[in-house]
Amino acid sequence: xxxxxxxxxxxxxxxxxxxxxxxxxxxxxxxxxxxxxxxxxxxxxxxxxxxxxxxxxxxxxxxxxxxxxxxxxxxxxxxxxxxxxxxxxxxxxxxxxxxxxxxxxxx
Amino acid sequence: xxxxxxxxxxxxxxxxxxxxxxxxxxxxxxxxxxxxxxxxxxxxxxxxxxxxxxxxxxxxxxxxxxxxxxxxxxxxxxxxxxxxxxxxxxxxxxxxxxxxxxxxxxxxxxxxxxxxxxxxxxxxxxxxxxxxxxxxxxxxxxxxxxxxxxxxxxxxxxxxxxxxxxxxxxxxxxxxxxxxxxxxxxxxxxxxxxxxxxxxxxxxxxxxxxxxxxxxxxxxxxxxxxxxxxxxxxxxxxxxxxxxxxxxxxxxxxxxxxxxxxxxxxxxxxxxxxxxxxxxxxxxxxxxxxxxxxxxxxxxxxxxxxxxxxxxxxxxxxxxxxxxxxxxxxxxxxxxxxxxxxxxxxxxxxxxxxxxxxxxxxxxxxxxxxxxxxxxxxxxxxxxxxxxxxxxxxxxxxxxxxxxxxxxxxxxxx
Numbered sequence: 001x002x003x004x005x006x007x008x009x010x011x012x013x014x015x016x017x018x019x020x021x022x023x024x025x026x027x028x029x030x031x032x033x034x035x036x037x038x039x040x041x042x043x044x045x046x047x048x049x050x051x052x053x054x055x056x057x058x059x060x061x062x063x064x065x066x067x068x069x070x071x072x073x074x075x076x077x078x079x080x081x082x083x084x085x086x087x088x089x090x091x092x093x094x095x096x097x098x099x100x101x102x103x104x105x106x107x
Numbered sequence: 108x109x110x111x112x113x114x115x116x117x118x119x120x121x122x123x124x125x126x127x128x129x130x131x132x133x134x135x136x137x138x139x140x141x142x143x144x145x146x147x148x149x150x151x152x153x154x155x156x157x158x159x160x161x162x163x164x165x166x167x168x169x170x171x172x173x174x175x176x177x178x179x180x181x182x183x184x185x186x187x188x189x190x191x192x193x194x195x196x197x198x199x200x201x202x203x204x205x206x207x208x209x210x211x212x213x214x215x216x217x218x219x220x221x222x223x224x225x226x227x228x229x230x231x232x233x234x235x236x237x238x239x240x241x242x243x244x245x246x247x248x249x250x251x252x253x254x255x256x257x258x259x260x261x262x263x264x265x266x267x268x269x270x271x272x273x274x275x276x277x278x279x280x281x282x283x284x285x286x287x288x289x290x291x292x293x294x295x296x297x298x299x300x301x302x303x304x305x306x307x308x309x310x311x312x313x314x315x316x317x318x319x320x321x322x323x324x325x326x327x328x329x330x331x332x333x334x335x336x337x338x339x340x341x342x343x344x345x346x347x348x349x350x351x352x353x354x355x356x357x358x359x360x361x362x363x364x365x366x367x368x369x370x371x372x373x374x375x376x377x378x379x380x381x382x383x384x385x386x387x388x389x390x391x392x393x394x395x396x397x398x399x400x401x402x403x404x405x406x407x408x409x410x411x412x413x414x415x416x417x418x419x420x421x422x423x424x425x426x427x428x429x430x431x432x433x434x435x436x437x438x439x440x441x442x443x444x445x446x447x448x449x450x451x452x453x454x455x456x457x458x459x460x461x462x463x464x465x466x467x468x469x470x471x472x473x474x475x476x477x478x479x480x481x482x483x484x485x486x487x488x489x490x491x492x493x494x495x496x497x498x499x500x501x502x503x504x505x506x507x508x509x510x511x512x513x514x515x516x517x518x519x520x521x
Contacts, residue, residue: 030171034130039123039406041149041167044480045430045439046403067437070480073509074487107410 002096006033009104020093024086024100025049035102042087044068047075048106049086054099058082061089077103109135110207112416113198115188115354116214117141118150119402120383122169123409124212129178131417137180138206140198144185145238146172151402153241154265155432158248159272164238188215191358193376210378210416213355213366214409217348217384217400222257226319231326232342235262244343248273251341255279255329257316259286261431263345264299268433270343271308278337279303280314280329290429290444292463295475298456299433306434311335350385350398363387365398370422372412380415382408392426392472392490393443403428426491428483439483442473442490451502454479462486464501471496481509488512 001017004024008014018027028036028049037048044067053061061084064072068088072079086100112128114121117139125139141147147169156162175182183200190199197205219234221227231251233244244266248254252275256267259281271277279286285296300310315332319342329337350365360374361367366381368388373380383405387398407425414421429440436459447465454460454477462482465473470493474486485508489496494515500506 026166032171032174032177040402040430041151043151043430043432043437045428067480070484073481073484 002091002093002098004091004095005097005099006035007099007101008035009102013099018091020091022091024051024089024091024098026087027091028086033102035106036086037106038087039107044071044085044088047071047085050075050077050079050103050106051084051086051089051100052080052103053082053084053089054101055082057095057098058084060094064088075103076105076107110196110209111136111138112210112212113138113140113206113208114212114214115140115198116212116216116383116385117143117145117147117182117184118214118216118383118405119147119169120214120216120405120409121212122147123406124214124382124413125175125180126170126178127410127413128417129180131413131419133413133417135209137178138183138208139175139180140183140186140188140200140206142185142187143237143239146170146175146182146184148238149402150236153238154235154262155269157241158245158266158269160245188354191354191379193358193379196378208378211380212409212412212416213374213379213381213385214383214405215351215354215366215381215385217350219344220347220349222316222319222344222346224316224318226321226326227344229319229321229326230324231321231340232319232344234344235266236348247341248275252276253278253339254341254343255337255339256343256345257329258345258347259283259310259312260289260345260347261287263343264303264433265431266343266345267303267308268306271303271306272434277307278309278339279311280316280331280337281310281312282315284312286310286312287431290440291438291475292444292450292465294450294452294456294461295438295463295477298461298477299438301456302434302436348384348400350387352385355379355381355385363396367396371415371420372408372423373415380412382412388423390427390443391424393445394467395445397443397445399427401427401429426487428487436477439476439480440473441475441483441487442471444473444475447472449498451498453482453502453504464496464498466498466501469497471501485509485512488516492516 040046317332365387444465449466476483
């Protein structure tokens, strides 16, 4: 299974095997990664699953839809060029080793 | 010896209170008590992806089962709280056991309003609130062919869209003159009526159900007060909810349209809070005391109460927002439109990109958006910060709302 590496604001990283097709958000919740809140359940209504995607991987992701782009405008920590909502990133074999960094806060 | 925090209700509000208390560094014990036999789960998918089959229980759990033990949250699922003793600070459970508290959070939610007509008890009349009801509904949808939905609000229309997508014959009966009339402007109601009609859903407004008839105990027809009849083998009822206030009422707490709380979401007993669907609270955006049924309200009120209990009190000031998914269209709503006396629009229904801006006199109070997500998200900032926006500016597409918001945010504040 592809691996996803979650890096906490303090710099601690955890590597998790994620089934293909699972979102980066769902895998975080399932594996007890603090720092992903996912208040709306993954429907692009809140920004509480915001992550910064490592630059090496960012361009490999399908581009964000308008709904996701809009949500990034309200993130608790201001968006950066590599900001994404982890509920919109589905893990694929191509993304093996994906690194996402968690913001200081989600609300 | 401290008794810690006890939370009654395992919905979104109860769950979030427990999770936020730990996130806030609360060190005492946390007990989360719920009537349902399941671990806390999300309700919104129950009328959308869950009956469609695109989400299962595991994908709607708010957190996996081990979350509770991992965070020292004592989850008691499948037990009803039957009484509060405010003198000894104890909650009595149906089993007779008693749980002592220092702080008590009532997140008891709401229950479905029942259809008050003859025949409503027949087999084939279903309501939707809980997971168990959603499982039953999903099962019945497999074999049902003719579905009548009573109630043209969010839940009724979401279910109508699901049933239609599953290839069923669907009729929606709404008593009021238009769909979702309690919350949205006529232009939005009309848009949704057309959306449903184009997909093949038959929509009737001003339709008062007077009776449900059946044979051998099973539903057969829905009769309206004007004599019209609709045959049905499954009837889905979504006509609103009633707040679960009885536990608080029986303990002598003040009740209005729900459990009455102050701006700190505290009842008249300073050690007892009420949040989520069951709580009537003062809302600065509505300029009134209101009760809301939404994920946002549940989660934000939970966060507010958790901070208060963890000694970081602040009044509840979060902006209300909502959404509904019907077919491939998401309606995003921000603010409280109640009491508005002027609306202006951006976009139009024909392009399926439309925002409606609601004003109370000159004050922007709410925005509803269809396929204009940036209007919604920037709109939340405009509403939360009370950024001045005139109706003319709102209607003028050349006025960039994001720029307007940024300019306001960067102004020096007195």
